[in-house]
Amino acid sequence: IDQIIKQINELKETLRRYEYQYHVLDEPTVPDAEYDRLFHQLKALEQQYPQLIDADSPTQRVGAKPLASFNQIRHELPMLSLDNAFSNDELKTFVKRIQDRLIVMPDSLDFCCEPKLDGLAVSILYVNGRLTQAATRGDGTTGEDITANIRTIRNIPLQLLTNNPPTRLEIRGEVFMSHSGFEQLNRISLEKGEKLFANPRNAAAGSLRQLDPKITATRPLLFNAYSIGIFEGTLLPKTHFARLQWLKSIGIPINNEIRLYNTIEKVVDFYRTMGEKRRSLGYDIDGTVIKVNDIALQQKLGFVSKAPRWAIAYKFPAQEELTL
């Protein structure tokens, strides 16, 4: 039996590494057939020795039975909404307000720039490196417990890839659907005579609101992290950009368009570039998110009402055509 345990642990470790290379680094090192072969080998061993199945095995993504309803979860830290800017002038005002508030100005003010994914904000909690809970943003204070559905999203790791995980780590990010996944889903829904979704965001929302995780597991959902909520038992890097890189290093997918700039001109150029890239990204974005990179400065700037003073969503003009 020790041989079996050793074999099962090796299979789990290998599969987790393959998943990380494929979903987070976007650099698969083995063909899908090899991943599938090992996956089915693990599945067979676990069926033969069910007492050796652990909840975070790569084979345990799809929950057992449908829920009757979603439980409510209270966010220990509120999930913020962002103020919007719709012009360069409004962006400049955002930066000016920051400079006015920071009596002592740092020699250079770094901004972390990201595409603003058009999906749904979720919170995912890892306890001792294991995915234990996930919730929708809801009204920012209370959300719905969608743990079983979040576990079915293939690029979200069930365990953090680190030997000394934080005691608790809350990841916040966006669940979204790619254009190709959306078109494929609607093609299948059409064939099955089921209702079609109007756009990828609605399709993602509908998929996360499924009470039966077996249905969610068939939907092409993706996740990109954009910030850290609660963290305990670990020291974090001092800047937002470095924190995102750290998340990637422990197995959490982040967007690959994120950049760091230290002048407003470069930030405006990033906004323009993302506006051009928008039609070829393969997923919907509705603008960019510009954040003060230094965490200590973020804490000095704080929030006004529910939105941070240190971040702005610089949006694109509303898209005329529907994405159908």
Ligand SMILES: Cc1ccc2cc(C(N)=O)cc(O)c2n1
């Ligand atoms: C603080 C905050 C709130 C909402 C966000 C939303 C997105 C997004 N939709 O991509 C990205 C971010 O960095 C965000 N950051």
